[in-house]
Amino acid sequence: MHVVIMGCGRVGAALAQTLEQQGHTVAVVDQDPTAFRRLGSGFGGRRVTGVGFDQDTLREAGIEEAGAFAAVSSGDNSNIIAARVAREMFGIENVAARIYDPKRAEVYQRLGIPTVATVRWTADQMLRRLLPSGAEPLWTDPSGGVQLAEVYTSPAWIGEKISRLQDETGVRVAFLTRLGEAVIPSSQTVLQEGDLVHVMMRTDDIEKVEAALAAGPEEGGH
Secondary structure: OEEEEEOOOHHHHHHHHHHHHOOOEEEEEEOOHHHHHHHOOOOOOEEEEOOOOOHHHHHHOOHHHOOEEEEOOOOHHHHHHHHHHHHHHOOOOEEEEEEOOHHHHHHHHHOOOOEEEHHHOOHHHHHHHHOOOOEEEEEEOOOOOEEEEEEOOOHHHOOOEHHHHHHHHOOEEEEEEEOOEEEOOOOOOEOOOOOEEEEEEEHHHHHHHHHHHHHOOOOOOO
16 A cells, blocks of 8 residues: 655654555655655655645655555644545545644544544554554453454444444444544444444454454345
8 A cells, every 4th residue: 555644753754664664655745854864764665845735745745546644744733634635635535643632633533534642642543544454452351262452344334333233243342432532332322433443352253353344234234
């Protein structure tokens, strides 16, 4: 996958290096050409000097071929504008914006753009939003038979009740992260865009569960 990153501070540089190590192609955009020194001489991706929400700059960075976009500059406004341009002008599905102000982050998340507030920021969190797939274990019981994991759910589950997801996949939804807050759902809770789903499941069933969640609800099911 090609990934475009706006901002070559410590976060952007670390993200770029991690993505490249995982085999992705990367372009980094920054207004300050000296910022690219953080990438090191071994970085093989593109370095694009310019404003990260300028459409021509984004095109130069390969946004039209990109599968993901991360806005991690030092400015909240720049990050959210760039994220919206990537999502709305170029149709990039996997978009994430780093936001310093958690209250703002809530507002932006309602616009359908996953945000990572600096206080909670980790490279893993940002990567999960850019490259959503599979299950990320959070806890395993001492016997190893059961685990709590954050799981990728297909957008096809949006609008479906927790009860249907549980019935069709065999998991138990422990909690959701919605707009940055943990929510314990009932069986009647409806999944919304941007929800992160955390489930309890048997360790032996991980592959089967991942496949069912990625595929979406069964056709004709209720």
